[in-house]
Amino acid sequence: MSLNRLAPLTPNAWLRYDVIGRMMPPHVADVLEIGCGQGALGARLSARYRYLGLEPDPESFAVAEARFAELGGGQVRNASVADLAPEERFDLVCAFEVLEHIEDDQGALTQWAEHVRPGGWLLLSVPAHARRYAAADELVGHFRRYDPEQLAALVAKLGFENVNVREYGAPLGYLLEYGRNAVARHRLAKVTDASMEQRSGASGRLLQPANPAASAAARYGTAPFRLLQRTLPHGPGVVLRAQLPGSGA
Template sequence: MVTAPALPPLTLYGSLRWEVVRRAMPAPPARVLEIGCGQGAVGVRLAAAGYDWTGVELDGTSAQVARQRLEHAGVPGQVVHGSVEGLMGADGFDVVCAFEVLEHIEDDRAALAAWVDRLRPGGLLLISTPAWQDRYGPMDRAVGHFRRYDPPSLGALLGDAGLVDVGQRLYGMPLGYVLEVVRNQIARHRLESDGASVTDRTARSGRLFQPSTPLAGLVTRAGTWPFRKLQRAFPRTGTGLVVWGRRPAAEL
């Protein structure tokens, strides 16, 4: 009897997002680079599903947790502590993904160009960001976000980066709105004025609200089940945005 891998728990928001992301991924096997892989909750799932997964993470603490989770799950994969620029010779990926990363980068156009360079011709770029700039609030400031994205503007950025077949969908209706109110209250009272640098705020963003036990992860998964299904009926409404596009198969 084959034992299923021990998948790490997702946050409440992560559970809503994963429901969209997994449907946007091409079928395995595929060579996947995840930029800003955090503690590896998504990466372990991709590796367990049969993808050839490499994760890159700037925060050393999170990178170490991701390595431990891969080992605990008994699935192959690689976690690199550093930046994508440090992956010398690592290109030709079938998928480059970055979940809740682009909003932390001041020069988002340069970041997108660097990510597209890692794709093989015909490869898929898949990213998620917080949605709607007019919803920028205390939690965004507390975790080092430079901005949020309106769907048309982010789609245009992917087009400007040379991608084709650009698509997008919003997620998180209705639970995301409740979570956003709670998170903004927490940030307003505990995080927003703690004096942390932008770098420190960005590093802690991947560690906030993480379920601390497998039981907590199970409760999160069970509790979000109806909302993960309900959000499918509202692809144009939500607090989170998933966008994708392909590098042209033939480039001049």
């Protein structure tokens, strides 16, 4: 079964994946993904690396577990970072669209950094620019969005070096965000009693391609925009890569 069919990405995730692929650090053997959702991106990483994904939401975990079982590679746990043993460390710790869901983001980054080997890497994606916080952010349980320099400062406080931050998504990402905000304004009235934790848990299940045709449309429809965004230094999302000092991973 093809990865495209087994693990579909949303249009915005295709834009993000293009940037993540070009920012993957060298000499990585094992990868920890925090908040792997339904495992779509993790399935792709597991084809290249020894992979462990953590997903606390039981519904998303069940989908991810089935996908990895079909792939026959990688591992996923219905767990959080707090459940890892202290000695479990990785060449690369990554979290895509996760940090903005956590109220104590500096505390979370400190915890994540404990599982990066000396010389290893941290790779993050978050929604960009505090001024763009809107209905879609509120709906899915975002505490904030990040200005690129703000995100870089957070990881620098933990001693990470070689910090590389890239915005992505223009121009299609702006249109997709506009659509998400329009949908969210209608849905917010129905989730007024939902906690931030509940909204965050459900966020990974929103807007997922429902069938192979939708998955293929997302992949091929975004192809020219993935190339175009490489020429544009801005967008509604940001990816950060940083290295922990020490011996090579």
